[in-house]
Amino acid sequence: MYKVWAVRLPASLRGLADRLRWCTRGLVVAVLSQVGSVALFTVTLVTLASMVVGVGFLILPVVMIAVRGLANFHRRTAEEWAGVHIETPYRSTDLDDPYDTAGSVTHCRQLLSDPATWRDFLWTMLDGLVGLVLGLLPVSFVAYGLNGIFVTPLLWKSMGPHWGFGATWFITDQSAANLAIPQGILFVALGLLIAPALGRLHIRFNRLLLAPTRNALLALRVERLTETRSETVESQAAELRRIERDLHDGAQARLVSLGMSLGLADTLLETNPAMVRKLLADAMESSSQALTELRDLVRGIHPPVLAERGLDGAVRALAVGLAVPVEVQIDLPSRPHLPVESAVYFVIAEALANITKHSGASRARVRLWYAGGRLRAQVHDDGRGGADAEGGSGLRGLQRRLAAFDGELDINSPVGGPTLVTMELPCAL
Template sequence: MKGVETRDWIKDGLKAMAAGLLAVVLAVLNFPLFVLFLLSLVLTPVLGIGLFLLPAVTALIRLRADAARRVAAWHGVAIARPYRPKPAGTAPIGWGRYKQIITDPATWRDFAWLLPGAVAGLVLGILTLALPAYGVEGIVLLPLWIYLAEGWSGYGVNWPIENVGEGFLSIPQGVVFLILGIAVAPYLRRFDAQFARLFLAPTRAAELRLRVDQLTVTRADTVDAQAAELRRIERDLHDGAQARLVSLGMTIGLAEELVDRDPDTARKLMAEARETSSTALVELRHLVRGIHPPVLAERGLDGAVRALALTSRIPTTVDSDVAGRLETPVESAAYFAIAEALTNVQRHSAATFAYVSMHRTGDLLRLEVGDDGRGGADSKRGTGLAGMERRLAAFDGTMSVSSPPGGPTIVTMELPCASSSPRTMLSSGTD
């Protein structure tokens, strides 16, 4: 375990150093963007040049800010995009677009971040690289220099090295600085990300506006999903149980006509009617399971998911600390999302092993479904993953997919949740 923790610590440090180098490169871009933005404002009264220049410069600044947001996300600092959407029918260039840009508070917050963000990125990025670089110099370069000094001294070349023994003391000092640099690098990058968040994150008003926009979208998706579900139920009833029940009524009616004239045929028709009724009952049960599985109502999310794992064609393990019952809609959304994910594993992954992890922290339910298959899953190309995302979004849930070519695939879902009331728990049949 210690070896794994050490490798993770070193890997995190090396990733932070690479991010520090990227931060230095990106920070340099802030200076020309700052100048271009000022220039586009100044040139607005001059033949209206700014009307054409400002939208292009703003697009570049927002690309740069989005890059900073992505880099911050690597270090666990989430920064939402606060920009107002372009009104429908607005031309990409012109007075309407110009006015929409300069009246968006996020435009000025991006502009205010350019210079401080550049300074912070350069200073913290260089510091991220300087500490481990100084350690490497002490370990490698100075001893090499001393070695060369000894080798060339026989040829009359004098090097500024007075005490070779003291020079080699730089090695343990270099090791200390290298370890310190690798250990501190993630914290320096996180501090830089938090600094960027002060400028680039939405204000309270922008957060409320984004929240309204998100609720509008999720409400529309939920209404569409409910309409599609109703159509599916109606179709299944019409094509399945309803057709069989109509056939059952006709068969019984025919048997009633033949019961006196041809008792043997009537008995055969009644036997056929009994089989039809059994088939219709099975189809109704399957339909009910598709709406709300009885196992979910009886055993809760933990038991229902374990039952799913037992019926999976691929060996599937379940790790769960979800005790008690959750609100019924949340349980149902989580269950069907996991069921869809496991179905995708069986159909598309060519995996030999899968797992489900369910953990609850406070009022947040975290679900994870993974497999050792061939990877390549993409929510933008698959209706199953997109449907899962819409189902979770209706409850303010989120979903992320990590599925590089060659695997593994990991689907992570988070859902706000709360425990059911005691009355709900008792009515659901739990102890």
């Protein structure tokens, strides 16, 4: 019997702590619902009305930043609290100069033509009541129950005969006040019991209004594909220019030099045999260097180790050749298609190269696995952090490389470290 309780007690405590967390979350939801409904909804109404006189065109973008910030907070908490992913539905907008009146009008037109703007507006209006009730009800039950347990039996005399303060009956004596204790226990238990269910119900309500509709998903998909297609074309053009430059400055120059040496050797063949031998030696060296440069160029397009060993072996070869100790964990049931394999390899190679050049890390870890029709990889190091894809580094190029396959690259690198680079792209093995 002792062993059974020793096992069950920690689980019971974890369950109680989880229900208490849901009560606290409910209080946060109730407060934010009033911020959204009373403050943001009212300000949005006033802003829309003031657009008649032109002032609203300058205010609306700022108001929408606040509304979308609150909505995005609820999207993040839905994922963190209940594992429910709510995708962001907003269309991209352009505003080159926030002080340009024409630009502000265009920006407002884009915001108001986005269905997600009006769904957010409806959400702020309804969440004032829905969030208040669903968030505050469990907290109210717990608070009312605790009041009945600890306050009513001790302080009822100072308040005189009364009804409702910690009890659901009229209190006239100590016995009636003491009955508030078992009732308070029931209220606390009821509040803790319903807290997770009401919290998840509020998340379902948020998903109903904050998630993109089917048409919005298609529009976002088209927008993303248009953007990634443009980035892919630019990336491929840049890659072709790089190959052309490497050929022009490297192998082509050496081959031209080789041809000139052989031509000169042919001219001096009968008059200066010693010079011919020297020219032939130089030609052999030039041909060897040109061959090496061509091999390096081909290796940059598609590394031979990737073709021979696959992604698993190629990544392990990268890790072995790194100056920093790298732990490798790979779980791939079979090989992806060659283009996907090449893209993932180069992204991991660049991430590992950045660790060596910039991070100052003492250890690194690479994890690569396949699940749910998606290939995922993580590169982690314990370095100084501070990596930023928007800072002009090669990380933006890695994002463009993955975007060609509808993949994503996420970088979590606070100043002081550590750095976690996560990539994910859909593919079939």
